[in-house]
């Protein structure tokens with residue numbers, strides 16, 4: 001045994017307890033301890049059955065991530081699971097809190113399983129680009145069948161204790177103390193003279209062709225381009241034809257193959273960086289201001305979403321609208337959002353009623369915000385309208401309250417300067433739909449107080465969102481970079497690519513949507529308004545997509561009008577390509593005197609990504625983003641960047657910055673206004689360094 005695993009005999013039951021706080025991860029000392037404990041149990045005639053427990057709040061965690069990439073030390077987890085399974089007397093485990101990844105694989109190595117209410121069981125490995133590697137893919141389908149195993153493994157999600165029992169993944173449900181529940185089960189088994197029940201000796205599960213095909217179709221669509229989810233399905237399928245030992249070998253072969261993919265590196269990067277965005281020097285050790293009551297001004301698309309997010313997380317919300325009719329409309333939207341939360345099991349029906357009657361109210365006058373701790377403005381994107389709102393907020397809000405704007409582009413310094421308390425003003429840029437999207441850009445203005453920034457990060461946590469610090473510029477981190485790669489797409493269209501080819505190529509890269517589909521979804525009026533806003537300051541060398549203006553003039557604003565770049569017919573999903581759009585584009589090319597040329601999908605992806613990364617490098621260089629990882633998180637959580645690529649900056653490091661720079665320099669030969677290599681990119685290439693080297697900045 002080791003310090004982390006104890007063995008005691010209680011009424012003929014060997015109680016083996018793992019204590020490796022905080023999550024009982026399966027590091028080497030734990031694996032060795034379990035191995036030795038099973039040896040002792042086998043050798044001790046007084047021990048009639050064994051019970052494996054995890055001390056503390058959770059049963060067993062997964063693999064010890066700190067051992068990733070290091071040479072494995074015996075015994076490996078797969079061997080430990082086999083060793084437990086081979087015990088000569090029954091082995092029971094009692095699962096409280098969580099059995100995830102390796103934790104569940106150990107549980108499946110046991111002969112019998114009790115799950116305590118509230119426990120979550122799952123195999124999340126695919127989320128990190130690998131597959132379960134200690135028998136999870138072979139034992140799970142033997143216990144619950146192929147169809148149910150496919151509900152768990154490629155999804156990388158968890159199931160509740162209740163569902164686990166329903167599926168047969170656990171034998172019984174219990175409440176209270178895991179030790180007592182496990183001992184009771186073990187004693188019953190001893191009294192019945194129950195034999196060990198090794199999962200590996202169970203027959204191969206039936207080959208469920210339909211379930212396998214369904215899972216493959218689902219995961220190739222849902223997480224397009226990701227290899228591990230599909231590979232996990234292959235591993236489950238292997239269980240239907242291979243005995244346990246060759247099955248485990250096949251699992252190991254696939255596991256090792258996944259360990260070497262760039263996707264695994266990307267997914268691990270994505271996993272770790274999310275935890276780092278709140279580590280910024282200006283808020284280290286700074287106490288946030290308390291926030292319990294918030295005001296939301298404007299109850300349109302964003303305001304209603306923000307209010308929903310806050311209400312479902314227990315905050316008190318007062319929403320201000322222009323008139324009663326708009327307030328009622330906002331209330332109806334929020335009620336509908338809350339209904340959705342009830343349907344998805346995120347909120348109880350009674351809780352919803354209580355929110356609508358007690359913690360949520362609407363008003364048309366600002367005095368209703370006099371006791372709010374924080375207000376978030378989400379009115380029209382117009383500086384004068386916003387300034388008028390901030391004048392009111394400045395008038396009514398109590399000292400120390402925070403005044404936030406959800407503006408997408410406007411100058412937060414200018415808004416702050418229009419109040420008498422610029423230190424209390426900050427940008428809180430939510431993404432649509434605000435009650436769903438995880439990203440919150442915290443836009444720190446020149447005079448924003450540090451404890452206001454700290455409060456924004458604390459609020460994000462309350463709302464279940466990931467906050468990224470951004471500086472003030474047109475579009476902050478995300479929308480500024482978006483504007484650049486959108487413009488790169490328009491340039492390619494003008495030169496000869498069709499918008500549909502661009503969308504297809506971008507989706508083939510792994511983005512959920514291409515730029516033109518995205519435009520249709522958001523509404524083509526948004527781009528039009530932005531072009532209008534920027535018209536006065538536009539450089540004459542910049543190009544304007546005149547076909548997009550033509551679509552606007554025709555009232556084709558995208559999905560909401562049934563027609564934009566695509567034609568949306570009722571009852572059909574997605575849009576149909578529109579030859580009239582191609583005609584409008586052809587006209588724009590003719591007017592610009594451009595002889596259209598062909599683009600390969602590869603070139604489209606390269607130019608799109610080069611524009612993104614180059615602008616992102618400027619954003620980091622200017623301090624708008626604190627580190628490259630902040631750009632990565634912004635794109636993963638706000639723009640649907642394919643997670644398996646880790647984020648655009650991680651992707652850039654992976655493909656090589658020198659190659660990217662050389663592409664940009666080539667593009668600059670034809671257009672040195674649009675393509676100006678970023679100084680940071682040039683410096684990194686010169687120093688043979690990576691974006692990752694800048695991520696350690698606190």
Ligand code: NAD
Nearest residue numbers: 298299300301302303321322326378379380381407408432
């Ligand atoms: P919207 O038009 O859907 O809603 C604006 C709401 O504000 C309307 O309900 C309107 O009645 C109300 N309003 C206008 N003036 C008001 C005033 N003086 N007092 C009270 N209420 C007033 O707009 P939206 O899409 O929700 O955008 C709101 C803000 O959020 C804008 O600044 C926008 O740039 C930003 N934003 C939008 C998105 C998006 O995807 N829609 C994403 C992020 C940020």
